[in-house]
Each structure stands twice: as C-alpha cells, then as structure tokens.
Amino acid sequence: MATYFTSDMHFGHTNIIRFCDRPFDDVGHMNARLAELWNDTVSDDDTVWVLGDVALGALDDSLTWIGRLTGHKILVPGNHDRCWVGDRALGRGTPEARAERREKARARYLAAGFAEIHDDPGRFPIAGSEAAVSHFPFSGDSHGEDRYVEHRPEDDGGWVLHGHVHDTWRQRDRQLNVGVDAWGGRPVAVDRLAALIADGPRDLEPLTWDLPAGLSRP
Template identity: 80%
Template sequence: MTIYLTSDLHLGHQNIIRFCDRPFDGVGHMNARLAELWNETVAEQDTVWVLGDVALGALDDSLAWINRLAGHKILVPGNHDRCWQGDRALHKGSPQTRAARRERARARYTAAGFAEIHDDPARFPVAGVAATVSHFPFWGDSHGEDRYVEYRPEDDGGWVLHGHVHDTWRQRGRQVNVGVDAWGGRPVAAERIAALVENGPGDLEPLPWAD
C-alpha cells in the first residue's frame, strides 16, 4: 500500500484553467484528465490525503467524479469546500441550525466517496518527522497576500504539507505544496515528499503537466 497526497483539483471549475494555465480546453476535458492521471497513479489499496479544494461549479456534478477515483480517500477541507469549517454558510443561524447544516455538508462529501474528513490540521509522519498537513501553508498565497490567516497552521519550526498556492511553488523552505498544479496533475507519493524533507529546506518550481 502506498500513501499519496494531493490537493486543489478544482473539479468543475472553469476559471482555474485560465488562472493556473492548465492545459485543457474546458471543464469536461480537465475533469476527465485529472481522473485519468489519478487512476494511472493510485491503486485501490492505496490511501490518498486530499488537502482541500476538491470541486466547484455545479457541485453535485463535480463531486460525482470522486467515486471514480481509486483508493481510500481522506479529505482535509480547504476554503472552497462546502464542508470547510470556515465556510460562512456554516456559521449562520442557531447552534442547532449550524450543527445540522455542517453535518449535511459533511455527508455530501462522504457520500461522494471520501472515507474520512479531518477538519483540523493533523500530523503526518514523513522522513522521521511529524509534518503538519493542512490546506494552507504557514505563509504565502497564490494571490500575493496571506488570506485566511486565522485558519493557517502555526509555524512551529517543522514542516507543512499543504495546497492552496496552486502553481506558485512546489517547495518553499519547509513548505511542500502537494497540489496538482505543482506535480504534473498527479497525486504525489509520500516517499517523494520524504526525499524533499530529508534534503532540507529549499525552493522548487512546479513540475510541468503530464502529457
């Protein structure tokens, strides 16, 4: 069994093609190619940690792709996921209303194919250290500013495995971006990330998209 990490698929999101210069002529092409690259990489017995921003657009149509993806899938929600703890819609109404809305949102993602959802940044063993996993890096953003500061993990001097920054970097210091825009559209094996951690802090540009 192999463990993989990925993030920021943005299934169903037309604007991400232009924003990140993805090599697709439309959402249908992008969704199908992302699924193809995933299933070429991941086997059914593997586990994939998805660090947020899974699907946008017509959400039911976009989330339908999740069940087509191989492996045991674990979601750490990002700011574009409807089940993200910071989603404004989950903070309206009475406590009972908010709790019910939150459970419905989570159920939508588990029904789509996620076996687990982890709201808070967790620890992930890699190269003998316990790295933080989160949708957000310690610092930095794809928009040139630090948004969502209150939801970012604390920089404790360790490593963070994250998404959110798209094609801004693959590695920046002790921050490793596992997003599809940094790894040629594919999930990245934990062993590859471990090699980066073993080499120490550095700066790496995104890999080109797979042909």
C-alpha cells in the same frame, strides 16, 4: 499499499484553467485528465490524503468525479469546500442550525466517495519526523496577501504539507505544496515528499502537466 497526497483538483471549475494556466481547452477535458492521472497513479489499496478544494461549479455534478477515483480517500477540507469549518454558510443562524448544515455538507462529500473527513489532522509522520498537514501553508498565497490567517498551522520550525497556492511553488523553504498544479496533475507519493524533506529547505518550481504522448497545450 502506498500513501499519497494531493489537493486543489477543482473539478468542475472552468476558471481555474485560466487562473493556473492548466493545459485544457474546457472543463470536461480537465476533469477527465485529472481522473486519468489519479487512477494511473493510485491503486485500490492505496490511501490518498486530499488537502482541500476538491470541486466547484455545479457541486452535485463536480463531486461525482470523486467516486471515479481509486483508493481510500481522506479529505482535509479547504476554503472552497462546502464542509470546511470556515465556510461562511455554516456560520449563520443558531448553533443547532449551523450543526445541521455542517452535517449535511459533510454527508455530501462522504456520499461522493470520501471515506473520512479530518478538519484538523494534526501532524503526519514522515522522514523520521512529523509534518503539519493543512490545506494552507504557514505563509504565502496564490492571490498576493495571505488569506485565512486564522486557519493556518503555526510555524514551529518543522515542515508542512499543504495545498492552496496552486502553481506558485512546489516547495518553498519547509513548505511542500502537494497540489495538482505543482505535480503535473498527479497525486504525489509520500516517499517523494520524504526525499524532499531529507534534502532540506529550498525552493522548487512546479512540474509541468503530464499530458498524453503527442498532445500539446491548447
């Protein structure tokens, strides 16, 4: 039984292909390759922490891909997930109406195949220490100026496992981006992240996407 981290799959999101220069000619190919890479990496006995931004587009269709993925799946919602605590649609109306919308949103993701949803997972034991776990890094963004500052973890001098920045970096100082755009489309094993922490703070570029033999970028 192994533990993996990943984030920012963006199932069903056509524009992410252009935004992040993903090597696919349409969203159907992207969805299928993401699922193939996941299932080639993760066994049914493994656990995968998904640090947000699972699916966009027609959500009911996009979320069906979660049920096709192996392993015990834990979601830490990101800013594009409808069950995220900061989602504007959850913040309107009476407290009762907000709570009802929140539960309905969470139910959609659980029904799609997530076993657990952790709004604030706190810290994860890794490399003899503990790292913060969040959709967001301490600082930095894929859109220039930092967004959602109030939802970011506090930099206490330790490490953070995060998503959100897509192909901006794989590692920046003590920030480890576990997103698919940084790891060739695959979830990354906790042992690989522990090795990076053991090597200390530095900057690393994203890995190239893992494509089938003989297939080049479109």
